[in-house]
Amino acid sequence: MKVKVFTSATMQDAMNQVKQELGRDAVILQTRRFKKGGFLGWWGKEMVEVMAATDSAPAATGRKPAPPVDYVQPPPPVENSPKPSALQFELAGMRKMLEQVLHKMPQTGSRNGPLLDLLMKNDVELAVAESLLSDIGDSVDLTDPLTAQGVLRERIVEFFKRVEGINVPAAGSKAVAFIGPTGVGKTTTIAKLAAHFSIIKGYKVAMVAADTYRISAVEQLKTYSDIIGVPIDIVYSPAELKAVLAKNQDKQLILIDTTGRSPRNHYQIAELKAFLEVAPDIETHLVLSTTTKYKDALDIATKFSVCSPQKFLFTKVDEASNVGTMINLLHQFPATLSYITNGQAVPDDIELADPRKLAELILRD
Numbered sequence: 315m316k317v318k319v320f321t322s323a324t325m326q327d328a329m330n331q332v333k334q335e336l337g338r339d340a341v342i343l344q345t346r347r348f349k350k351g352g353f354l355g356w357w358g359k360e361m362v363e364v365m366a367a368t369d370s371a372p373a374a375t376g377r378k379p380a381p382p383v384d385y386v387q388p389p390p391p392v393e394n395s396p397k398p399s400a401l402q403f404e405l406a407g408m409r410k411m412l413e414q415v416l417h418k419m420p421q422t423g424s425r426n427g428p429l430l431d432l433l434m435k436n437d438v439e440l441a442v443a444e445s446l447l448s449d450i451g452d453s454v455d456l457t458d459p460l461t462a463q464g465v466l467r468e469r470i471v472e473f474f475k476r477v478e479g480i481n482v483p484a485a486g487s488k489a490v491a492f493i494g495p496t497g498v499g500k501t502t503t504i505a506k507l508a509a510h511f512s513i514i515k516g517y518k519v520a521m522v523a524a525d526t527y528r529i530s531a532v533e534q535l536k537t538y539s540d541i542i543g544v545p546i547d548i549v550y551s552p553a554e555l556k557a558v559l560a561k562n563q564d565k566q567l568i569l570i571d572t573t574g575r576s577p578r579n580h581y582q583i584a585e586l587k588a589f590l591e592v593a594p595d596i597e598t599h600l601v602l603s604t605t606t607k608y609k610d611a612l613d614i615a616t617k618f619s620v621c622s623p624q625k626f627l628f629t630k631v632d633e634a635s636n637v638g639t640m641i642n643l644l645h646q647f648p649a650t651l652s653y654i655t656n657g658q659a660v661p662d663d664i665e666l667a668d669p670r671k672l673a674e675l676i677l678r679d
């Protein structure tokens with residue numbers, strides 16, 4: 315095993331030195347840039363340092379290099395042969411890791427590479443993108459990009475077909491609760507829906523604030539209740555919620571606001587679950603901000619899944635650079651998509667999710 319450090323003014327030159335001295339099978343361990351000369355690193359000349367290693371170094375004279383060592387499978391120890399060094403094992407690990415990363419990387423060179431690139435640019439997870447693109451070459455000529463994109467668009471529209479808003483029953487009363495992390499827009503969304511269903515659709519609507527933590531949050535919903543002309547009740551326990559639901563049986567729609575809860579706080583989520591269990595038929599919408607990174611949104615949806623939300627409602631589409639989080643989550647969970655909100659204005663900035671519009675956003679270049 316030979317490890318050597320090469321210094322040069324350019325990366326290209328340093329790499330040439332590595333190739334010449336250690337051969338093509340050399341492994342780069344580390345590279346860094348630094349300033350040579352000057353004062354306290356100022357006005358110095360920028361240099362590049364490359365640390366490389368190889369198991370057998372060919373001479374610079376151009377002798378045939380020794381066959382490369384398979385670091386992934388260290389050779390079985392031969393009698394009297396030296397034990398593989400720690401560095402060798404480290405290199406083996408690094409090579410294996412690299413192989414795994416390369417294996418997971420999208421095959422952008424493949425025929426549907428440009429479509430995959432477009433999906434991934436919009437933060438669609440690789441597994442989701444692959445399932446959307448599976449066998450797409452069988453139904454369309456991939457060398458015709460416009461037609462290929464059209465077919466993909468239809469597949470996305472089909473995927474988003476699982477859209478279902480609030481269906482108010484012709485007879486009886488329906489209770490819908492909105493749960494989710496803090497500040498995602500639950501209360502604002504309830505105000506929008508209350509206005510839509512009461513003023514535009516003419517239903518008898520009531521609101522309930524099951525918001526036990528903050529006075530200001532209750533005040534916020536009370537203000538909307540006054541403006542929209544929809545009655546409001548405030549409850550502090552599951553028993554009170556049960557009583558309020560019974561009292562409002564003459565209302566066709568009861569919208570229940572809940573306190574924003576941290577997905578990390580199991581106690582708070584269990585408390586929320588107890589509220590939702592007071593009646594078997596409370597429809598639950600998990601409210602998520604489209605601006606949340608997929609990894610965090612996945613964590614939120616997983617933690618809130620103990621409350622069994624049937625629907626996902628996405629807010630702040632107007633602020634999001636893409637809607638990848640939405641498609642990734644819906645691919646992961648059996649929930650349907652209900653509404654999307656796209657601004658702060660009550661009651662205007664809300665609509666039933668539109669699969670075609672969402673497909674356009676997913677394929678935004």
Ligand SMILES: Nc1nc2c(ncn2[C@@H]2O[C@H](COP(=O)(O)OP(=O)(O)OP(=O)(O)O)[C@@H](O)[C@H]2O)c(=O)[nH]1
Nearest residue numbers: 496497498499500501502574629630655656657658
């Ligand atoms: N840009 C944008 N802002 C929104 C949207 N929906 C809500 N907001 C804003 O998000 C902020 C928080 O909204 P709230 O409705 O109070 O959020 P919440 O989920 O009820 O918050 P907590 O009760 O504290 O958990 C407010 O400033 C809203 O105006 C939206 O679709 N787009």
Ligand SMILES: [Mg+2]
Nearest residue numbers: 500501531574
């Ligand atoms: Mg709120």
